[in-house]
Amino acid sequence: MKPFTELNGRVAPLDRANVDTDAIIPKQFLKSIKRSGFGPNLFDEWRYTDHGEPGQDCANRPKNPDFVLNQPRYEGAQILLTRDNFGCGSSREHAPWALEDYGFRVLIGPSFADIFFNNCFKNGLLPIVLPGPEIDELFQQCEATDGYRLKVDLAAQTITRPDGKTIAFDVDPFRKECLLNGWDDIGLTLRHADKIRAFEEKRRVDHPYYFVA
Amino acid sequence: MEAQTLYEKLWSSHVVHQEADGTALIYIDRHLIHEVTSPQAFEGLKLAGRKPWRVSSIVATADHNTPTDHWERGILDPVSRQQVETLDANIREVGALAYFPFRDARQGIVHVIGPENGATLPGMTVVCGDSHTSTHGAFACLAHGMGTSEVEHVLATQCLLQKRSKTMLVRVDGELGRGVSAKDIALAIIGRIGTAGGTGYAIEFGGSAIRALSMEGRMTICNMAIEAGARAGLVAVDQTTIDYLRDKPLAPKGEAWDQAVDYWRTLKTDDGAKFDKTVELDAAQIQPQVTWGTSPEMVETVSGRVPDPAGIGDPVRREGIERALKYMGLAPNTPISEIPVDQVFIGSCTNSRIEDLREAASVAKGRSKAPSVKRVLVVPGSGLVKRQAEAEGLHEVFLAAGFEWREPGCSMCLAMNADRLEPGEHCASTSNRNFEGRQGAGGRTHLVSPAMAAAAAVTGHFIDVRELA
Numbered sequence: 001m002k003p004f005t006e007l008n009g010r011v012a013p014l015d016r017a018n019v020d021t022d023a024i025i026p027k028q029f030l031k032s033i034k035r036s037g038f039g040p041n042l043f044d045e046w047r048y049t050d051h052g053e054p055g056q057d058c059a060n061r062p063k064n065p066d067f068v069l070n071q072p073r074y075e076g077a078q079i080l081l082t083r084d085n086f087g088c089g090s091s092r093e094h095a096p097w098a099l100e101d102y103g104f105r106v107l108i109g110p111s112f113a114d115i116f117f118n119n120c121f122k123n124g125l126l127p128i129v130l131p132g133p134e135i136d137e138l139f140q141q142c143e144a145t146d147g148y149r150l151k152v153d154l155a156a157q158t159i160t161r162p163d164g165k166t167i168a169f170d171v172d173p174f175r176k177e178c179l180l181n182g183w184d185d186i187g188l189t190l191r192h193a194d195k196i197r198a199f200e201e202k203r204r205v206d207h208p209y210y211f212v213a
Numbered sequence: 214m215e216a217q218t219l220y221e222k223l224w225s226s227h228v229v230h231q232e233a234d235g236t237a238l239i240y241i242d243r244h245l246i247h248e249v250t251s252p253q254a255f256e257g258l259k260l261a262g263r264k265p266w267r268v269s270s271i272v273a274t275a276d277h278n279t280p281t282d283h284w285e286r287g288i289l290d291p292v293s294r295q296q297v298e299t300l301d302a303n304i305r306e307v308g309a310l311a312y313f314p315f316r317d318a319r320q321g322i323v324h325v326i327g328p329e330n331g332a333t334l335p336g337m338t339v340v341c342g343d344s345h346t347s348t349h350g351a352f353a354c355l356a357h358g359m360g361t362s363e364v365e366h367v368l369a370t371q372c373l374l375q376k377r378s379k380t381m382l383v384r385v386d387g388e389l390g391r392g393v394s395a396k397d398i399a400l401a402i403i404g405r406i407g408t409a410g411g412t413g414y415a416i417e418f419g420g421s422a423i424r425a426l427s428m429e430g431r432m433t434i435c436n437m438a439i440e441a442g443a444r445a446g447l448v449a450v451d452q453t454t455i456d457y458l459r460d461k462p463l464a465p466k467g468e469a470w471d472q473a474v475d476y477w478r479t480l481k482t483d484d485g486a487k488f489d490k491t492v493e494l495d496a497a498q499i500q501p502q503v504t505w506g507t508s509p510e511m512v513e514t515v516s517g518r519v520p521d522p523a524g525i526g527d528p529v530r531r532e533g534i535e536r537a538l539k540y541m542g543l544a545p546n547t548p549i550s551e552i553p554v555d556q557v558f559i560g561s562c563t564n565s566r567i568e569d570l571r572e573a574a575s576v577a578k579g580r581s582k583a584p585s586v587k588r589v590l591v592v593p594g595s596g597l598v599k600r601q602a603e604a605e606g607l608h609e610v611f612l613a614a615g616f617e618w619r620e621p622g623c624s625m626c627l628a629m630n631a632d633r634l635e636p637g638e639h640c641a642s643t644s645n646r647n648f649e650g651r652q653g654a655g656g657r658t659h660l661v662s663p664a665m666a667a668a669a670a671v672t673g674h675f676i677d678v679r680e681l682a
Contacts, residue, residue, distance in 0.1 A: 015529075015532075016529075016532070016533065016536065017529050017530070017533050018408055018409075018508045018510075018533065020508075020646070020648045022627075022646070022648045022649070022650060022651050023648065023649060023650070026650055026654075027627050027628060027629045027651075028629070030249050030277075030629065031249075031278065031290075031292040031293055031295075031296050031629065032292075033252035033253065033256070033295065033296055033299050034253065035253045035256075035361075045649065045650050045654060051654050054292055055292075083529055084409060084529075085408060085409040085412070085442065088408055088409070088442065089344065089439075089646060089648060090343075090344050090627075090646075091250070091342060091343060091344040091358035091359060091360055092249075092250065092360070093250070093253075093342075093360030093361040093362060096360075111409055111412060113409070113412065113442060114412055114413065114442070114443075114444045115344055115357075115358050115359065115360065115439075115444060118359075118360065118363075119360035119362065119363075122360060122362035122363070123362070172234055172236065172376070173232075173233070173234040174232045174234050174236040174374075175236075185362070185366055185374060186261070186263070186365065186366050186369045186370060189238060189366065189369075189370040189372055189374065190369070190370060192229065192230050192238060193370075195229055195230050195238075196229055196230075196238070196240070196266075196370060196371060196372055199229045199240055200240065200267070200371065203240065207336070207473075207476065208469060208472075209334070209465035209469045209470075209472065209473040210242050210334065210336075210337060211269065212269070212310070212463060212465070213269040213310065
């Protein structure tokens with residue numbers, strides 16, 4: 001996994017609640033058997049005015065000028081500002097894959113759906129939860145200021161606004177360490193292979209009916 | 214010993230290792246696999262030179278991409294076909310306890326085939342790269358969805374990295390009214406707590422109304438726990454659970470069955486155990502539900518009206534309602550019963566089991582599809598459900614009413630196959646998500662129970678099913 005340490009990046013504001021993973025990456029793109037290449041179809045139904053299908057060249061598709069990511073001032077954004085319950089619905093990891101492939105590394109919102117939140121950490125994406133009033137201020141500043149940027153420091157667990165205000169955020173220590181180092185979860189878990197084996201053997205004895213082969 | 218909730222019992226019986234911050238390695242008993250979220254996991258495993266830890270934990274099927282008609286033609290969409298063939302090849306290579314490929318007699322929606330084959334058992338941890346894995350919690354197992362990285366993690370290690378959830382009890386007491394079903398309970402709960410109300414929680418459903426439900430009804434409710442934001446839903450073991458599992462193909466037999474049942478009977482919340490949150494509903498007050506918007510929490514009773522955003526103070530909520538009404542093509546204050554229906558979908562991991570089909574058939578019997586309704590799809594959840602329904606003659610009721618009787622699969626719940634809505638069409642659907650574009654780009658989904666879907670099919674609009682009886 002790509003490590004995440006710090007970022008000074010442009011911010012795009014997506015001002016709607018309950019953005020579901022069907023909206024982030026529509027189902028027709030889930031037919032791919034690859035992990036990459038989902039960026040051009042991120043928010044496909046909102047971003048383009050035609051209907052998208054897998055394998056299409058998106059460069060010449062008609063764009064919806066009202067959709068926030070199509071506005072030139074948010075071009076190249078790496079930080080997405082969101083509202084409540086972002087990433088709800090389907091567990092498709094294609095959603096963080098699409099966000100990451102588009103160029104996002106940080107998501108900031110008042111709440112995220114559980115499975116999506118978890119999937120982000122597996123892909124070098126940092127979802128940050130802040131209280132509602134902080135989010136409201138960030139939306140106001142972002143919409144009022146062309147080229148609005150934030151500095152995110154994972155080690156220090158801080159976001160620094162252009163006006164100098166620093167906002168602290170929480171992150172699970174284990175997830176933080178994995179993200180800072182870009183560690184592969186599976187490699188970490190397999191360090192405990194003996195413990196897993198011992199647990200499994202005991203379970204096989206106590207509950208043999210779960211081990212039909 | 215301290216009184217424990219069911220969730221706490223399931224959690225503590227699966228912890229292999231715990232980090233200082235509470236992140237735990239949880240042992241996985243059952244790994245369900247389908248074609249959409251697994252190819253990258255198998256590829257990752259192979260690239261890293263790893264082997265699956267315990268192949269006998271795997272039960273797999275193809276469901277999302279498979280067509281629901283003309284099976285003799287195979288899968289026409291080459292991209293869908295490639296994904297299904299990739300699953301075939303992966304399972305052929307690594308093996309599985311059971312595999313139900315496309316066109317197998319027991320193929321079906323992964324959350325239907327697990328329980329009906331006895332692959333889902335009380336006390337297990339059950340995971341799948343699919344958010345509706347919460348369905349299996351109806352059997353008092355800790356069951357939830359995950360992403361593809363975690364599918365690979367479970368394949369390689371037989372474990373998942375997890376943090377313990379908070380616990381919520383949703384207690385539904387009293388007797389359900391005539392024509393009101395598990396789906397209406399689920400939608401009423403979501404209407405009450407919202408789509409993020411269960412975020413961070415495992416929800417246990419309890420109370421006399423839940424106890425009175427069949428396993429099919431309990432699965433419908435646990436299935437929708439994720440729509441309330443909770444990864445996992447749970448119902449305690451009782452005689453209904455045990456009676457359902459007896460003689461299922463993969464369920465234990467003989468002495469092993471007796472030993473299992475002794476353990477399973479302990480899988481309930483102890484008296485005096487504390488939940489982090491409790492929500493109570495009176496079953497007698499629950500009316501047939503219909504969603505009007507683009508989130509399952511945008512729900513009303515069938516006798517209600519679409520809301521008027523003008524009365525909403527919170528700007529994010531107001532704009533959300535305005536956007537939903539625009540997408541749905543609905544004016545504020547429209548009576549729910551005046552919304553016309555273009556298509557009807559009876560199926561999905563929420564409502565495609567035998568009891569659901571019986572409920573729909575009881576309404577369809579002796580009636581016909583309204584002329585204004587273009588199509589009514591009835592898609593059984595599995596080959597076994599299909600054959601059971603045909604043995605009961607339900608398919609003849611549907612066909613006589615002008616409904617289409619299809620082959621099993623996920624179908625128009627997410628429209629990855631050819632079954633989908635046209636832009637602007639309204640659909641009465643027994644599925645679980647009314648998100649924008651979910652059933653086809655521009656399609657407008659209204660979530661309802663099987664009986665309410667059948668009632669909409671024969672009248673052409675939403676109607677309280679009790680008026681038809």
